[in-house]
Amino acid sequence: MTENDSSTPDSNRIRTRKIPDSERTTGPSETTDAAVAASTATCPECDGDLHVDHVHGETRCANCGLVVTENAIDRGPDWQAFSADEREQKSHTGSPLTPTQHDFGLSTEIDWRNKDAHGNTISSQRRAQLARLRTWQQRSRTGNSKERGLKAMLSEIQRMAAALDLPDDDYDIAAVICRRASNQDLLPGRSYEGVATAAVYAAIRQAGLPQDLEALTQVSRIDDTIRIKRTYRYLVRELELEVPPPDPRDYLSRLCSELDLSQETKRFTTELLKDVMEAGIHSGKHPVGIAAAALYVATHHSDSPSSDSCTQSELAEAANVSVVTIRNRYHDIQDTCFPMVEA
Secondary structure (H helix, E strand, O other), X not given: OOOOOOOOOHHHOOOEOOOOOOOOOOHHHOEHHHHHHHOOOEOOOOOOEEEEEOOOOEEEEOOOOXXXXXXXXOOOOOOOOOOHHHHHHHOOOOOOOOOOOOOOOOOOOOOOOOEOOOOOEOOHHHHHHHHHHHHHHHHHHOOOHHHHHHHHHHHHHHHHHHHHOOOXXXXXXXXXXXXXXXXXXXXXXXOHHHHHHXXXXXXXXXXXXXXXXXXXXXXXXXXXHHHHHHHHHHHHHHHOOOOOOOOHHHHHHHHHHHHOOOHHHHHHHHHHHHHHHHHOOOOOOOHHHHHHXXXXXXXXXXXXXXXXXXXXXXXXXXXXXXXXXXXXXXXXHHHHOOOOOOO
C-alpha cells in the first residue's frame, strides 16, 4: 500500500503510536496488569474504548485501531491443563496448604538430620549452629499463645492419628475441628490434649469408622472417658457439627475377624442388624454391644447358614463390653425380631 492509495478506509487501518523514550518503561512494570488497567481508559486519539488482546499482547482501540501498548508480558503458566489432576501435577507453586500445620505449612522447616545436601555428615561446629537456628525457627513460627496452643493440639492429633492409623482425610477433619475451636475461642478452661482427643473422636464419628471411645483412650493422654465425652459434646454443640449416629454394622468385620467367624455368619448378622435398625432399638445403645448381641443371635439361630458358635464371654472380650450388656441387647433383639429369631 502506498501513500497515494486511498481506497482502503481509515477504519480498517491499524495505526501505531510511537511511544517516546520518557514514557517507555522496562522491567516488571510493563506487565499484563498495565494492559488491564489501560482497558478501563480511553483511546488518546478518538476517545474510543480500548481492547486488550491477550493473544498478541497488545492493547488497541476498538474504534480506530490505534495500538496503545504492545509486547505485554504474560505472567501466566507456560502449560495447559484440562483437568484438576493434571493442573495439580503441572503446577509449580510448591507444596499445597495443609490444615494439619498451624501456619498451613507456609513456613520453612530445618531438617532434624545433621547432613548436608549431598548426604554427608556436617561438622560439630556446624551442628551447634543448626541447633540454634532450629530453636529460633521454632520460636518465630508461633507468635502468641494462641498459635502455640494450636500447634500443640495439632501435634497431639498427629500422634493419635498415627497410632490409630487414621486415613489422611479424617486426620485433616480433626485438624479443621481443632482450628475452628481455636478461632472461636473455645479452648479456655480446657486442656489441649482433651480438645485434641475430642476432635479426633468427632472426626471418627463423622467418617463412620469402626473405632470406639475405649480404643481412643488407649492412645490418648487423657484416660478420663467422662471428660472426653463432655468435651466432645461441647465441640459438637458449639461448632454445630453434623455427626451421624453410629452404625453397628461397621463393627462386624472386626468382631468376625477376631472370633474367626465365616462370611455366612457375617451376612446373616448384617441382615439381622438391618431389621434391628429399622425397628429403632439401637438408638441410645452401645453400637458394639448391639453388634456383639446380633452375632450371638446369629450363631445360635436355627436358620443360620453356618455352624459357627461363640459364647457370650468370647463376644464380650472381643467387643470390650460386659456380658450383661450382650445379654440385655440379646433379649431386645429377640423380642423385636421374634418372627425371625427364636428363643
